[in-house]
Amino acid sequence: MTLQPTGASRREFMSVTAAAGGGLLLGFAIAAKAEAAETAGAAALNAFVRIDPQGVVTIMSKNPEIGQGIKTSLPMLIAEELDVAWENVRIEQADSEPKVFGLQIAGGSMATPLNWESLRRVGAVARAMMVQAAAQAWNCPPGECTTSPGQVIHKASNRTASYGSLAGLCAGLAQPDPKTVPLKDPKDYRIIGKPMAQYDTPRIVTGAPLFGIDVRLPGMLYATYVKAPVFGAKVASADLAAAQAVKGVRKAFVVEGGTNLAGLLPGVAVVADSWWAARKGRDKLNIQWADHPTQSQSSAAFARRAAELGAAAPQKSLRNDGDVAKALAGASRTVEAAYAYPFIAHAPMEPQNCTAAFKDGKMEIWAPTQNPDTGRGMIAQLLGLKPEDITIHITRSGGGFGRRLNADYMVEAAWIAREAGAPVKLLWTREDDMQHDFYRPGGFHFLKGGVDAAGHVVAWQDHFVTYGQGDAVASSAAMGAGEFPAQFVANCSIGQSTMPLGVPTGPLRAPGSNALAFVMQSFIDELAHAAGADPVAFRLTLLGTEGMVGKPPAAYNAERMRGVLKAVAEQSGWAGRGKLPARTGMGVAFHFSHLGYFAEVAQVTVANSGKVKVDRIWIAADVGRQIVNPSGGLNQVQGAAIDGLSAALYQKITIENGAVKQRNFGDYPLLRMADAPPVDVRFVMTDYPPTGLGEPALPPVIPAVTNAIFAATGKRIRSLPIDPSLLKA
Amino acid sequence: MAFTLNVNGKALVADVDPDTPLLWTLRDTLGITGPKYGCGIGACGACTVHIDGVARRSCTLPVSAVGMAKVVTIEGVGGDAVGKRVQAAWSDLDVAQCGYCQPGQIMSATALLKAKPTPTNADIDTAMSGNICRCATYTRIRAAIKRASGQSEKV
Numbered sequence: 104m105t106l107q108p109t110g111a112s113r114r115e116f117m118s119v120t121a122a123a124g125g126g127l128l129l130g131f132a133i134a135a136k137a138e139a140a141e142t143a144g145a146a147a148l149n150a151f152v153r154i155d156p157q158g159v160v161t162i163m164s165k166n167p168e169i170g171q172g173i174k175t176s177l178p179m180l181i182a183e184e185l186d187v188a189w190e191n192v193r194i195e196q197a198d199s200e201p202k203v204f205g206l207q208i209a210g211g212s213m214a215t216p217l218n219w220e221s222l223r224r225v226g227a228v229a230r231a232m233m234v235q236a237a238a239q240a241w242n243c244p245p246g247e248c249t250t251s252p253g254q255v256i257h258k259a260s261n262r263t264a265s266y267g268s269l270a271g272l273c274a275g276l277a278q279p280d281p282k283t284v285p286l287k288d289p290k291d292y293r294i295i296g297k298p299m300a301q302y303d304t305p306r307i308v309t310g311a312p313l314f315g316i317d318v319r320l321p322g323m324l325y326a327t328y329v330k331a332p333v334f335g336a337k338v339a340s341a342d343l344a345a346a347q348a349v350k351g352v353r354k355a356f357v358v359e360g361g362t363n364l365a366g367l368l369p370g371v372a373v374v375a376d377s378w379w380a381a382r383k384g385r386d387k388l389n390i391q392w393a394d395h396p397t398q399s400q401s402s403a404a405f406a407r408r409a410a411e412l413g414a415a416a417p418q419k420s421l422r423n424d425g426d427v428a429k430a431l432a433g434a435s436r437t438v439e440a441a442y443a444y445p446f447i448a449h450a451p452m453e454p455q456n457c458t459a460a461f462k463d464g465k466m467e468i469w470a471p472t473q474n475p476d477t478g479r480g481m482i483a484q485l486l487g488l489k490p491e492d493i494t495i496h497i498t499r500s501g502g503g504f505g506r507r508l509n510a511d512y513m514v515e516a517a518w519i520a521r522e523a524g525a526p527v528k529l530l531w532t533r534e535d536d537m538q539h540d541f542y543r544p545g546g547f548h549f550l551k552g553g554v555d556a557a558g559h560v561v562a563w564q565d566h567f568v569t570y571g572q573g574d575a576v577a578s579s580a581a582m583g584a585g586e587f588p589a590q591f592v593a594n595c596s597i598g599q600s601t602m603p604l605g606v607p608t609g610p611l612r613a614p615g616s617n618a619l620a621f622v623m624q625s626f627i628d629e630l631a632h633a634a635g636a637d638p639v640a641f642r643l644t645l646l647g648t649e650g651m652v653g654k655p656p657a658a659y660n661a662e663r664m665r666g667v668l669k670a671v672a673e674q675s676g677w678a679g680r681g682k683l684p685a686r687t688g689m690g691v692a693f694h695f696s697h698l699g700y701f702a703e704v705a706q707v708t709v710a711n712s713g714k715v716k717v718d719r720i721w722i723a724a725d726v727g728r729q730i731v732n733p734s735g736g737l738n739q740v741q742g743a744a745i746d747g748l749s750a751a752l753y754q755k756i757t758i759e760n761g762a763v764k765q766r767n768f769g770d771y772p773l774l775r776m777a778d779a780p781p782v783d784v785r786f787v788m789t790d791y792p793p794t795g796l797g798e799p800a801l802p803p804v805i806p807a808v809t810n811a812i813f814a815a816t817g818k819r820i821r822s823l824p825i826d827p828s829l830l831k832a
Numbered sequence: 833m834a835f836t837l838n839v840n841g842k843a844l845v846a847d848v849d850p851d852t853p854l855l856w857t858l859r860d861t862l863g864i865t866g867p868k869y870g871c872g873i874g875a876c877g878a879c880t881v882h883i884d885g886v887a888r889r890s891c892t893l894p895v896s897a898v899g900m901a902k903v904v905t906i907e908g909v910g911g912d913a914v915g916k917r918v919q920a921a922w923s924d925l926d927v928a929q930c931g932y933c934q935p936g937q938i939m940s941a942t943a944l945l946k947a948k949p950t951p952t953n954a955d956i957d958t959a960m961s962g963n964i965c966r967c968a969t970y971t972r973i974r975a976a977i978k979r980a981s982g983q984s985e986k987v
């Protein structure tokens with residue numbers, strides 16, 4: 104079958120609309136003829152699927168791949184309902200085209216819940232069209248036809264036709280209604296629920312150029328961009344001539360920039376024939392930075408100020424149930440404690456980079472990004488371009504963890520490329536990346552709690568000191584009024600005070616939760632200890648006997664949490680922990696985030712030197728009725744847990760004189776092989792819609808470890824990262 | 833200055849300053865982009881290549897110090913039986929998440945198995961201590977090394 108090119112662009116043939124919330128596109132048209140012009144004989148059934156005459160199925164992956172495995176798992180949904188053999192599927196990364204593909208973001212562990220149904224329907228519609236095409240050719244009712252992977256079957260006449268032979272016949276067929284097209288019974292799944300290796304694995308293990316940093320264009324130059332250590336400080340002077348005298352340097356120039364910490368900040372760009380030449384030019388710049396108000400800020404001063412604020416009444420009440428003062432007064436035991444956690448950096452292995460080419464008023468961008476369309480909007484605004492004149496190619500990202508939701512590096516690359524008059528690859532140094540992140544904000548909690556004689560929590564009070572200005576809290580520095588155990592303790596007050604911050608903050612894997620779980624689950628452990636109760640039994644009592652508690656955004660399914668808590672206790676041999684040797688202990692914690700219910704147990708051994716070794720982690724996870732890709736899913740859960748350990752044991756960003764002190768992996772260590780324990784994962788299946796796995800395994804691991812340290816040593820960790828000097832025998 | 837390098841069995845000429853790290857010579861000048869930049873100070877292992885069979889950090893190795901030593905990168909390591917086995921184990925166990933560090937991990941693992949065909953857990957900890965995986969796929973990296981060396985993957 105050969106289709107004649109029409110010369111029309113693919114997009115003109117697509118009438119797709121993105122539904123609210125990113126659920127998509129259930130009105131696409133056939134684009135076979137147009138598609139043929141671009142893809143040499145393959146027929147497009149819709150924006151996501153095309154099939155060539157040999158039966159090779161190409162599926163577009165709409166979301167950015169940052170290591171969460173989405174480039175494999177979303178196409179699995181389509182392939183399942185299309186009913187094709189996985190080995191005949193090829194996957195292509197889609198460009199950023201929200202009008203075609205809907206929401207294209209790697210964030211919030213939302214891809215599975217948002218696409219679970221809609222992408223299966225995309226596949227089912229394509230399958231229905233295969234059936235229609237065959238039925239028309241055979242002159243039989245479509246209802247008499249069935250499919251097996253890659254072919255339509257008409258049993259009565261003993262005829263079969265391959266999808267490859269049918270794809271070209273689909274043009275002009277009526278589109279079945281995506282809303283009512285039948286979906287498979289899950290028991291018939293051949294792809295969903297099967298462990299599939301990541302689609303790009305063969306290219307990853309052979310070093311193929313997949314990442315943003317690997318992009319190479321004809322005539323491309325390389326750039327480095329130097330910003331002030333103090334966020335937003337302007338360039339007072341720079342020796343541009345000295346930089347330009349370095350062999351290979353084409354141009355060095357000052358960028359005025361603005362004051363938006365997420366946008367184009369002031370700095371000096373060096374553009375050269377190679378990145379190493381740009382780097383050497385940079386060393387000659389001798390930049391003097393102007394003074395900036397943020398240089399008065401430091402982590403030490405924030406801690407002092409937080410203690411002052413914590414001792415006073417909160418500036419704002421987030422919640423006030425019952426009578427906490429009275430309940431504390433009447434409690435049989437009360438506990439008071441102050442908790443703190445530091446700023447931390449994302450430090451993805453691939454430093455921020457972006458390649459940009461500007462020609463004839465149009466900008467073309469290649470970016471490792473979690474959030475391409477935000478980058479487009481910012482570039483359009485800054486450079487005065489129309490959004491439709493900006494093309495964004497989404498490359499694979501060498502890690503994201505939330506860092507690449509921001510588009511600062513994309514804006515910088517676009518600006519520098521336009522100034523340079525040539526395609527430019529901007530690459531940050533590791534030091535740039537460490538010192539110009541959007542940090543997980545630090546925070547402080549001043550807690551009081553009380554238990555009654557029966558071991559029930561009767562009072563909970565948290566004064567949360569965070570960053571912001573009045574009611575405006577810094578990005579990812581807020582706590583919801585429903586944060587557990589709110590809604591489970593009758594007398595509960597949560598207050599908040601803020602400190603102004605000139606350091607950019609932002610979401611980091613399980614934002615909010617990655618710190619709050621440590622605080623809440625540690626303090627619950629303190630109350631369990633005060634009550635003389637088993638930490639698991641105490642938590643089960645706290646979780647009560649109800650099912651759903653509260654309403655969105657604070658809806659919490661206590662039954663599901665009890666389920667994973669009981670499961671992890673059994674899985675870890677919790678009941679037998681009394682037999683552990685001295686200075687070895689087990690700790691438990693649970694947390695609900697990103698629609699997932701996770702309970703985790705850690706076993707640690709604390710050396711006499713105070714060094715903490717995590718021996719093993721057990722995780723029970725409830726993300727609903729289906730794990731889309733068990734291989735990728737397990738990898739995410741194990742990786743998130745070990746990522747959490749890395750934060751617990753090592754990660755800390757310190758602000759001094761308005762700048763970040765840490766520079767590289769020497770002073771910002773990440774966990775390495777010898778510290779990585781085995782992680783046992785059990786998925787508890789419940790009859791709820793499937794939800795995401797990129798984030799929710801992380802938060803509970805930190806308090807599970809610190810609670811285990813308490814069990815092993817009797818010493819309570821109330822500040823992160825864990826300080827071994829506090830744990831010496 | 834023109835340097836002739838032996839990369840993946842081929843003689844390649846790169847005209848770069850003598851202080852240019854091998855990493856940037858490979859990536860920007862020769863277009864061999866498998867070795868990755870992660871830190872520039874030899875602390876993360878993403879840039880690991882083999883120099884005469886030994887795992888080295890190419891980000892801190894000046895091109896002028898390489899001479900005619902045999903440089904093997906992730907693009908060429910499959911030409912070696914051990915390297916091929918390691919790549920296959922990585923694929924079989926679906927080790928990678930983002931995949932950015934994995935070329936360096938595979939190069940370190942291959943060098944380990946060439947020196948110690950059946951490494952213990954302690955050997956693995958030591959040999960792999962210079963390679964960070966920010967996605968923390970360490971569990972599968974260890975299992976893949978065990979598999980490539982014909983040992984039980986259980987931990």
